[in-house]
Amino acid sequence: SQELEQSPQSLIVQEGKNLTINCTSSKTLYGLYWYKQKYGEGLIFLMMLQKGGEEKSHEKITAKLDEKKQQSSLHITASQPSHAGIYLCGAPFSGGYQKVTFGTGTKLQVIP
Amino acid sequence: KAGVTQTPRYLIKTRGQQVTLSCSPISGHRSVSWYQQTPGQGLQFLFEYFSETQRNKGNFPGRFSGRQFSNSRSEMNVSTLELGDSALYLCASSLGTSGGEQFFGPGTRLTVL
Numbered sequence: 001s002q003e004l005e006q007s008p009q010s011l012i013v014q015e016g017k018n019l020t021i022n023c024t025s026s027k028t029l030y031g032l033y034w035y036k037q038k039y040g041e042g043l044i045f046l047m048m049l050q051k052g053g054e055e056k057s058h059e060k061i062t063a064k065l066d067e068k069k070q071q072s073s074l075h076i077t078a079s080q081p082s083h084a085g086i087y088l089c090g091a092p093f094s095g096g097y098q099k100v101t102f103g104t105g106t107k108l109q110v111i112p
Numbered sequence: 113k114a115g116v117t118q119t120p121r122y123l124i125k126t127r128g129q130q131v132t133l134s135c136s137p138i139s140g141h142r143s144v145s146w147y148q149q150t151p152g153q154g155l156q157f158l159f160e161y162f163s164e165t166q167r168n169k170g171n172f173p174g175r176f177s178g179r180q181f182s183n184s185r186s187e188m189n190v191s192t193l194e195l196g197d198s199a200l201y202l203c204a205s206s207l208g209t210s211g212g213e214q215f216f217g218p219g220t221r222l223t224v225l
Contacts, residue, residue: 025211033213033214040221041202041218041219042202042218043202043216044216045213045214087133088155090155092141096167097170097214098145098160098162098167098204098206098208098212098214099145099157099160100157100204100214101157101161101170102154102155103156104154105154
């Protein structure tokens with residue numbers, strides 16, 4: 001079984017709509033990364049959360065870490081076609097912050 | 113500041129051959145991690161090098177090896193290639209300290225025929 005499960009697996013939204021992607025861990029979270037990937041390309045760093053209850057925002061993307069629930073959520077407000085891609089959460093479970101276990105990914109399509 | 117660079121971007125090899133991939137981290141970063149991404153297994157950690165020493169290792173066979181040079185550039189080698197080694201290989205660079213952000217390169221797409 002996956003240590004990090006993301007939901008939904010895929011999402012199609014109309015431009016301008018809000019959406020939320022969840023990342024649930026089967027282990028205690030000591031930190032969590034969110035990345036975005038265009039198909040077949042490298043990962044773009046979005047943000048890193050390190051403390052329970054921590055919330056960070058960048059432009060129209062907000063992420064929150066809920067350690068008690070071993071879960072993180074990524075929320076996009078007023079989605080745009082440029083938000084389309086695959087969103088990945090990742091966590092350092094052991095071996096330090098450079099050894100990251102990644103989630104299953106959420107594919108987002110934004111329809112103009 | 114230049115980002116993480118990986119060469120080559122694309123490679124085609126045949127079974128049984130070996131391959132070497134290169135990664136140049138962001139200037140000042142001492143840690144380089146390597147990942148394999150496939151449709152079936154997703155993104156999996158291979159190993160991490162810090163100051164020329166392997167600091168972490170994932171669950172991959174010994175055919176996968178790496179090294180890091182004094183300028184922090186890293187190479188990854190895969191020997192006796194198998195069809196299942198076809199994947200996107202990504203490297204990530206960071207300062208190497210606790211809580212450090214990891215920045216990824218564009219990846220090398222390896223196809224094994």
